[in-house]
Amino acid sequence: MGLAIGGFHRSGTSSVTQHLAQSGLNPGTNLIGANEYNRYGHFEDWPPVTFHDEVLAAAGLDWASVTYNDIPLVERDREFIRGYCAEREANAPVWGFKDPRVCQFLGHWMDVVPSLKALIVYRSPAECSWSLYRRSVREVVQGTDRNQTSARFLTEPDHALALWVTHNEKLLEVARRFPERTIVVGHASFAAGRNLASEVRDRLGLDLEPADVADTFDAKAVTRAVAPLPVMNWELASAAGDIWDEFESLDTAGKGNFGHAAAQFSDDPTGLILTNALLTLQIGETRKLVDREFNHNKEKAAIKVARKLKRWPFSLFFSRSDKYRSLIDEILK
Template identity: 30%
Template sequence: MNNKVLVITGMHRSGTSLLTQWLYKCGLHVGDSFLGAGIGNNDGHYEDIDFYNYHQQVLTEHELPSDGLVPASPQALTTAQRTSLKALLHRKAAGNTQWGWKDPRTCLFLPFYRETLPHARYLVILRDYKTVVSSLVQRLYTLHAWKYEQSDLITKLIWRYFKKPYRKNKLLKQYCDEHLAVWITYNEAILKHLQQLPAEAYIVVENTKLKTSNKEIFSHLSGSWNFDLQYHDFDTLYKEKLVSDPLDIIHYVKDPSLLQKAADIQCRLLAMAL
């Protein structure tokens, strides 16, 4: 596979959907069929269904949650899983001189992609761990609220007046450590992956700088990496009003070592960023 491949990489809730939507508008082939919109992502995920299904299947076969919110990556792929991955990549490469994909679960399989696609380029988006954990909790809260609002009148009233005021606090207590550990798993995998690549094979961009750095990203993709793209105005896609104010997660994290580890990984990735 000598065609140009871009792997769009980042933790869940980090902005990979927005970034991939923009690259799609710029003319990059990122899949034939996409995962649709969902709670917390009204514009769609821009995730190639084939990669999405492959990653979910492998996680399930390893007895891990298929959503990818896992405490550790699969340590090995079976022969059948490797064969399926190679077949998937060959299908994607057929007829496309330049292509790419996005699925946050890709982070859990980076050693296998590095082995199978030795000449791929990696576009990494990094989002602050506190904001990601906050966003994951906010999404859970929104899902809970949506389910209650679909219920009968009595259940709705119980939700609105007795459960709703306390649910977000309950979710923060329950999930902060778990989601922070997932952020560490993903971004530690990214860091280890980049350390094994030549510097010219990747770029890292901080989520908050997408709005101001998108032209620099485009220039790198089209100039340094020779992707044939047409610039699309990023501002037409960016919806600042949809970015919720982050919750204060620090006081809900029970294991302070997680905060220290996340801060260290984030600092090291930021040192690689544009």
């Protein structure tokens, strides 16, 4: 009995998979480890992650690309899906895999393997977007932005929300096509104590021994209180609201803690509100960088940080913000 766990990036699928793993689900044998963004681990098996990255690359895309189109598979891709599921089935009585990239491909997986079940996790578009913005700012500040992916979130208007919409539209399509093989759950209800292992056992037939959510979920590891998300393109906000409402209509727990998703947004036709919010995040992350560097070698750190602040994207804010110029003055002193 296999379970595919799908949810947009930063939707809490790691915590959900951790709970299911504690309840007897085998999430894979070659898992991505923990980092500062997922302190307990990602619970993602490398083979599906690598497979999805390769299919995206073949289409000229990556995990952060906005596309409303279906991404086609070739026969070699379908062979991978069949082989991966057969191997997992042979080695574990109750198994699953989790990867946010599967949002783009879950329908293909369900078509190729008729016995596969799906758990779809949705989370507030504002929460997901702010989480992506915070991570992107941190990577840009720390100089770890691979392939300028994080820079896209900071320079392309509404990029995080557009990704949320496109990924979750495709998950909704799966829920509509395969209602008997799919459970839709809001992460907010899981964080409030909803035992998903019990639902997966009772509704999808996986042989799990449900663990107590309080023993497997650290609420402090998930940010909840967020400001409204500034949005330039209000059509995206409306689309997100419609998706949110349909998710809640499919979720047996009913409405979550957020009401209609449109309430999570604020109108930002010029983009200046979001720009200022990202500037504030960058100043905070830069202060952390300065503190860390100064703990090692104060003189070298001052030179290193000053050079970094003269380059993009810092140079942009240096020219526009008194706060940023003041910060630089502090560092150079």
